[in-house]
Amino acid sequence: MIAERTRPAVCTACGQQCGILVRLAGDRVVALDGDPEHPSSRGFICPKGAAAHELHYDPARVHEPLKRLGPRGGGRWQTISWEQALDEIAARIAELAARHGRETLAYGYGTLHGADWSIGERFMNLFGSPNGVGQDKICYAPAGLGEALTYGFGPTFYTYPVPGVTRCLTLWGMRPSASMPLLWMQIEQARHAGAKLVVIDPLATREAKRADLWLRPRPGTDGALALAMIEVLISRGHYDPAFVAARTEGFEALRDRVADFPPARVAGITGVPAADIVAAAEMIAANRPGIIHAGNGVCQSGSPATQTGRAIACLVALSGNLDVPGGHAIAGPPRDVIANGAAIAVGALDPVQRAKRLGGDRYPFIGAGHADVDAALARRWYGQQGVLAWMATAHEPALWRAIEHRDPYPVTALILQHHNPVGASPDLGAVRRALLSPNLELFVSHDLFLNATSSLADYVLPAAHWLEKPFFSTAFGVLGFAGDYAEAAQAPIAPEEAHRSDYDLWRDLGARLGQERDWPARAEEFWNDCLAPAGLTFDGLAARRGPAVGEAARDPHRPPDVPTVGYGTPSGCIEFRSRLMESWGLDPLPGWSPPALFAGAGADFPLVLTTGGRRLEGFHQHAPQQSPYRRRYPEPCVSLHPETARAAGIADGAWIAIETPIGAVRQRALVTDAVGPDVIHADRWWYPEGGCAPDDPYGVLAVNINVCTDGADASCDPVFGAWLLRGVPCRVRALPAGAAGPRPA
Numbered sequence: 001m002i003a004e005r006t007r008p009a010v011c012t013a014c015g016q017q018c019g020i021l022v023r024l025a026g027d028r029v030v031a032l033d034g035d036p037e038h039p040s041s042r043g044f045i046c047p048k049g050a051a052a053h054e055l056h057y058d059p060a061r062v063h064e065p066l067k068r069l070g071p072r073g074g075g076r077w078q079t080i081s082w083e084q085a086l087d088e089i090a091a092r093i094a095e096l097a098a099r100h101g102r103e104t105l106a107y108g109y110g111t112l113h114g115a116d117w118s119i120g121e122r123f124m125n126l127f128g129s130p131n132g133v134g135q136d137k138i139c140y141a142p143a144g145l146g147e148a149l150t151y152g153f154g155p156t157f158y159t160y161p162v163p164g165v166t167r168c169l170t171l172w173g174m175r176p177s178a179s180m181p182l183l184w185m186q187i188e189q190a191r192h193a194g195a196k197l198v199v200i201d202p203l204a205t206r207e208a209k210r211a212d213l214w215l216r217p218r219p220g221t222d223g224a225l226a227l228a229m230i231e232v233l234i235s236r237g238h239y240d241p242a243f244v245a246a247r248t249e250g251f252e253a254l255r256d257r258v259a260d261f262p263p264a265r266v267a268g269i270t271g272v273p274a275a276d277i278v279a280a281a282e283m284i285a286a287n288r289p290g291i292i293h294a295g296n297g298v299c300q301s302g303s304p305a306t307q308t309g310r311a312i313a314c315l316v317a318l319s320g321n322l323d324v325p326g327g328h329a330i331a332g333p334p335r336d337v338i339a340n341g342a343a344i345a346v347g348a349l350d351p352v353q354r355a356k357r358l359g360g361d362r363y364p365f366i367g368a369g370h371a372d373v374d375a376a377l378a379r380r381w382y383g384q385q386g387v388l389a390w391m392a393t394a395h396e397p398a399l400w401r402a403i404e405h406r407d408p409y410p411v412t413a414l415i416l417q418h419h420n421p422v423g424a425s426p427d428l429g430a431v432r433r434a435l436l437s438p439n440l441e442l443f444v445s446h447d448l449f450l451n452a453t454s455s456l457a458d459y460v461l462p463a464a465h466w467l468e469k470p471f472f473s474t475a476f477g478v479l480g481f482a483g484d485y486a487e488a489a490q491a492p493i494a495p496e497e498a499h500r501s502d503y504d505l506w507r508d509l510g511a512r513l514g515q516e517r518d519w520p521a522r523a524e525e526f527w528n529d530c531l532a533p534a535g536l537t538f539d540g541l542a543a544r545r546g547p548a549v550g551e552a553a554r555d556p557h558r559p560p561d562v563p564t565v566g567y568g569t570p571s572g573c574i575e576f577r578s579r580l581m582e583s584w585g586l587d588p589l590p591g592w593s594p595p596a597l598f599a600g601a602g603a604d605f606p607l608v609l610t611t612g613g614r615r616l617e618g619f620h621q622h623a624p625q626q627s628p629y630r631r632r633y634p635e636p637c638v639s640l641h642p643e644t645a646r647a648a649g650i651a652d653g654a655w656i657a658i659e660t661p662i663g664a665v666r667q668r669a670l671v672t673d674a675v676g677p678d679v680i681h682a683d684r685w686w687y688p689e690g691g692c693a694p695d696d697p698y699g700v701l702a703v704n705i706n707v708c709t710d711g712a713d714a715s716c717d718p719v720f721g722a723w724l725l726r727g728v729p730c731r732v733r734a735l736p737a738g739a740a741g742p743r744p745a
């Protein structure tokens with residue numbers, strides 16, 4: 001029998017970064033446990049973290065580079081070496097760039113899957129293409145950008161409460177018991193110490209059941225609700241006039257704007273009784289300091305998304321909860337550790353190329369307006385460039401259109417990493433058409449598995465699981481928004497088979513395309529360079545077993561701070577009226593109007609669809625492949641209220657049709673009062689085992705709710721193009737008796 005040993009590590013199966021102990025028998029991982037000595041997670045491990053090695057050892061993993069044989073998506077592959085794959089891919093990229101310009105290469109990255117997640121942005125900047133595409137637009141960036149436009153940094157809504165100090169917690173479109181369990185544990189502690197809990201969510205979540213006050217708005221109406229709560233604060237005098245006079249601008253304009261959103265009117269928009277709107281505002285006002293945690297329920301609402309983030313940011317500031325102990329901490333980027341734009345070499349991208357970023361012609365923060373935000377933040381944050389570069393990636397729906405229609409120019413080469421847009425992106429029929437288009441002359445997927453997206457690629461490269469990679473984080477990989485915070489850990493196991501990390505892929509591709517000097521031989525050396533200004537090393541940090549925070553991360557010999565000014569806005573004040581929004585020709589005040597799809601939907605689509613509700617057992621795009629998730633949720637389910645089901649003649653457990661103006665799918669009905677009578681919640685889903693149908697092997701076109709969501713410009717947020725996943729007009733329909741879902745192999 002082989003003796004077991006343990007190795008400390010940091011779990012990256014989601015963004016919580018819990019300290020874990022990896023149990024090894026020889027070189028094989030046999031179990032994962034929580035690390036009781038890790039300072040933030042203190043022994044906690046969740047089901048998907050504890051089962052992460054099952055994903056690593058899944059027999060369906062891709063172990064060798066694959067090259068397509070026959071037509072795209074035909075399922076025939078040839079095994080080749082990494083050297084051959086990279087030589088051919090590099091030669092093809094060079095040829096296409098020479099023909100169409102360097103912007104013809106695009107890169108998309110999806111689910112967090114290790115510390116080197118998103119590092120391909122560095123390759124893209126060095127290569128000269130502006131077309132890196134992230135999931136920022138639907139993952140916390142609308143709320144974070146709303147904050148940055150208002151008080152010069154975001155996100156602050158990740159701030160953990162201080163038990164005994166924080167007196168009120170508001171969870172707005174966020175389910176941390178499933179998505180951020182460490183935050184949820186801290187919230188529970190704060191509650192036990194007396195803090196109030198306000199939950200704003202259309203679904204009866206675990207959080208809602210524990211709340212002192214639960215508001216249940218229709219999906220997509222959160223912005224109107226926030227404006228009504230501001231109206232209550234102002235009309236009832238629940239704010240500090242001296243603070244407003246000294247630290248803000250635009251108060252009078254804000255007051256006039258929210259006069260249009262009194263609780264009585266907003267009750268009709270949101271479905272939340274006016275008395276509850278008043279009670280929530282008063283609970284926040286009477287229990288300072290507090291934190292308003294804005295989640296993806298807010299960020300995935302399409303056209304109102306950033307303005308909703310703005311309204312919530314104004315509420316945070318006006319209620320006296322900004323930059324106070326126990327409230328929202330404006331931590332800023334790391335001062336000394338190299339992160340954000342500097343880590344991904346934003347300065348290397350020629351401005352002429354930067355101006356070609358897809359979506360930049362329509363969305364100011366993707367385009368020229370990003371420089372305005374950058375300049376305002378740099379004045380506050382140590383002169384750093386690219387502090388919010390992670391939010392200003394190219395627009396993904398514009399990428400699919402550029403590929404399919406060569407509009408505004410040909411995008412002919414695409415590299416996706418751990419990204420399954422034929423499943424996770426809106427209007428996925430359009431995504432699939434783009435990936436099958438002959439206009440796409442090179443399509444590379446670097447992934448753990450064959451799935452609905454990677455199966456369409458020309459080359460599939462075997463990715464390393466996070467257990468095979470070293471760990472480094474200044475918040476999420478090289479994104480830094482938690483001040484002087486850095487953490488590192490050695491790789492629990494060496495890469496197996498022919499798996500390669502993201503860093504190693506970009507290093508080796510870069511070496512073939514003129515970037516030999518830009519990528520140190522090992523990721524640990526690259527991170528050493530990031531840590532050097534703070535006097536830290538990767539090995540030294542890894543030996544700590546926990547993060548270096550604050551002064552501990554700083555170099556005592558560094559000169560004093562670059563002088564800073566107030567908040568990182570153009571005025572240096574908290575801007576209720578945003579100078580940047582005004583300069584971009586957008587509404588400078590927080591506002592709300594209904595998503596465009598509702599205007600044409602009328603009575604044909606009487607319900608509201610929401611999607612993407614998180615479950616602890618799975619993480620984003622990987623969820624159906626994660627064994628704890630699949631065991632508990634074996635099929636795609638749509639939750640609908642008993643009244644809704646009765647009216648449509650739908651029985652619990654039956655397969656039913658879900659239809660929106662964009663598309664239609666079927667899922668199994670789960671009749672429950674966890675949703676209100678006018679709302680349904682449907683799953684994003686696919687069958688990892690494949691074999692469902694010749695033209696839809698993973699079943700996405702049949703059952704994945706993103707067939708029904710929308711990435712058209714009219715449904716996207718005007719500031720940076722956040723697309724519409726929640727708050728879509730819809731209807732449900734019973735199917736003939738005996739109707740069933742796809743039958744995977």
Ligand code: SF4
Pocket residue numbers: 011012013014015016017018044045046047048049050181182
């Ligand atoms: S919450 Fe779970 S999946 Fe996320 S880091 Fe912690 S153990 Fe891993």
